[in-house]
Amino acid sequence: MTSRSGTQNDDIVAIPLRHPWRWVSAALVVLILGAFVYSLWSSPNVNHSIINEFLFDKRVIGAAGLTVLLTVISMFIGTVLAILLAIMKLSTNPVLRIVSTAYVGFFRGTPLLLQVVFWGYLGIIYPKVEIGIPFTDFLLFSEKTSLVFTSLVAGIIALSLNEAAYAAEIVRAGILSVDSGQTEAAKSLGMSTGYTLRRIVLPQAMRVIIPPMGNEFISMLKNTSLLQVVAVMELYARTSQISSQNLAQVELLVVAGFWYLVMTTVLSWPQSYLEKRYGRGFSAPNQQQRWLRFSSKASA
């Protein structure tokens, strides 16, 4: 085998095929994009100094940080729940299967915005949170709901529970993609169901799970902006709060958009690392798989 850069004496030396249409289409794209950016930039209605002023404003950066934090926490809780839901749905226990199906149906079947508002209003339905022994006076914990379920907590709950429903289907598809011969071999070696899942099935399922989960991560990052309605000061809420004071709506949208783009770009880097990590032992993806991966990303 020769490495990509290494050549051997008897290697073929050929004149590479030319691709004129690639150059033409690239030029066209650059032209159109350039014209659009220029039109925005040169518009008298966009005040550049306001953009410059707020792009690195401490409040904006802090809000962007909160957005990342919300995304990571909600994604983590959502994924853990999703694995549980997927296992429940694949279990032989009919009660677990029905609970899982109902959960996914409920959380996918209602708008996320509605769910966010619901968790925000929890204090109205249940004014107090109490933990104790039912039918006795013994109370371990009692507090006003609004103090426990702060808008931040309500937001994280809403995002996590909703994410779990979507990710559960992704995890389930991943588990189903692993050949049944693997479970059989594991069983024949005396491995328990849980051990087989943890050490044999899930690591292989990861190959199938990671690309769509990257998608989910990016959706989640953008969906945090819905928490504006329960007054969580994430990036979108903060920029719209600022713009309601200085009336520079377009400029602050540009600021917010810039940071969302930076965050989604940076957060997609670990994906290729994870894909490599869990692709170990599997041969390189062929052209068809690469195309499928591309199209699954594009269908967001």
Next chain:
Amino acid sequence: MTNDLMVDARSIRKHFGSNEVLKGINLQVNRGEVLCLLGPSGSGKSTLLRCINHLETINGGRLYVDGSLMGFREKGDALHEMRPSEIAKQRSHIGMVFQRFNLFPHLTTLENVIEAPIGVSGMSRAAAREKALELLKTVGLADKADAYPSQLSGGQQQRVAIARALAMEPKLMLFDEPTSALDPELVGDVLDVMRKLADSGMTMIVVTHEMGFAREVADRVVFMDQGVVVEEGKPKDVIDKPQNPRTQAFLRSVL
């Protein structure tokens, strides 16, 4: 009475829905015996092997391995299903080798072999590693310890699969057409490993179409058709002078 028998299957039955696959199989395998199981496609050979290590639950009869009833506990007249952990424990003493190898593709050769000794038997990593390297040497793959299954030939993968099963120190080895998925020139290496294993005194049940191997290595040959044992005996009797017309027809088609 069951004491000198490694496997004692007494009129076991297995059906999938209305499809009756095993119709009262009686099969006794002595300790250290090598038994080759022959039969046409669909006769129930794989199903029988899978019942022996309880990958399938039998619907009737009794199946003992090394004197203990597989998958159930007998209390008086009633049979109680075992807990999954107990079944897993029983299985850990029975090695199985599959037609399509079923190596764990995300683990290296060495990791494939040490996974169960560490995770199931609680062996230390160092001890498991040492033993695995020893086993890989005996199957002729000491230099492939760090390769992934996808980097090995079919014959090499199957030999790793045998090493993986042996790492659990099984008292019984089941082989389900271990060479059927291999290119002809790779079959020999796998059969050599199995021959060595037989010589070492391992109890083996081998489903195979390799008549040469059966004739040379098997202590006894059993011919199955449509879920029943049709004929059994010494290899030279069953393979060279079959009595039953069904056996005769089958052997004409494979030889």
